[in-house]
Amino acid sequence: MAQLILNHLTKDFGSGRPAVADVSLTLRRQAFLALLGPSGCGKTTVLRMIAGFEQPSDGSISYGERRLSDAERALPPEKRNMAMVFQSYALWPHMTVAENVGYPLKVRGVSGATWRRLVGEALSLVKL
Incomplete structure (x- = not known):
């Protein structure tokens, strides 16, 4: 990075x-x-x-x-290969926290165990 x-x-x-x-x-x-x-x-x-x-x-x-x-x-x-999460909770209210965090990965075609690992790492980094 x-x-x-x-x-x-x-x-x-x-x-x-x-x-x-x-x-x-x-x-x-x-x-x-x-x-x-x-x-x-x-x-x-x-x-x-x-x-x-x-x-x-x-x-x-x-x-x-x-x-x-x-x-x-x-x-x-x-x-840019970057993402921004807006302050409003209503961006994707039908999705879980993990699904919201992992959405940019989904768009790039990342799925399965790799998706779960990367989302887990990101959530762990911010203690969620």
Whole structure:
């Protein structure tokens, strides 16, 4: 797993005040990150930029040697090999926690014992 690098990441929606201003961080391989802060501080906007749902106004996002996005261009979400779980519990209310966590694997054709092992590892990592 490569490092995720946010380099002077900024997102301005044109309101006169950026939603995210000059965020830089490097996540080590296999790191676990929690973004904490008050409502409106930019947590979701940062995650949406990492996932590819928003393009930065300035700065860049890299995953290892691969540039995911900057102000000029952005790799579409489906080509990033990343997933985002939305805060709302109603995303897939008919599915179990394991099915929600394992959905990106299912889309990629992972099934059976490999699916169960990877989902188990992810849930164990966050103590679920």
